[in-house]
Amino acid sequence: MKKTCIQCQTEMIDDCKVTVEGDTPGMIISQKRKGSFNHVSAKTKASVCPNCGFVALYIDEFKEFKQL
Numbered sequence: 001m002k003k004t005c006i007q008c009q010t011e012m013i014d015d016c017k018v019t020v021e022g023d024t025p026g027m028i029i030s031q032k033r034k035g036s037f038n039h040v041s042a043k044t045k046a047s048v049c050p051n052c053g054f055v056a057l058y059i060d061e062f063k064e065f066k067q068l
């Protein structure tokens, strides 16, 4: 699924790596849950707009996240 820039409607470049400056390897998004699966987590990726430089963060494992 291609993303479109919300600023200028240009097709965005997916799968860019997010790295926090310093010694942290990227950003992890996680959700705490009750029950057998205690939490889910996913590594953050970014889409970059090659036209205006807008950056959108996303994860591939979004289906594992649920409304509590």
Ligand SMILES: [Zn+2]
Residues within 6 Å of the ligand: 005, 006, 007, 008, 009, 010, 049, 050, 051, 052, 053, 054
């Ligand atoms: Zn843009």
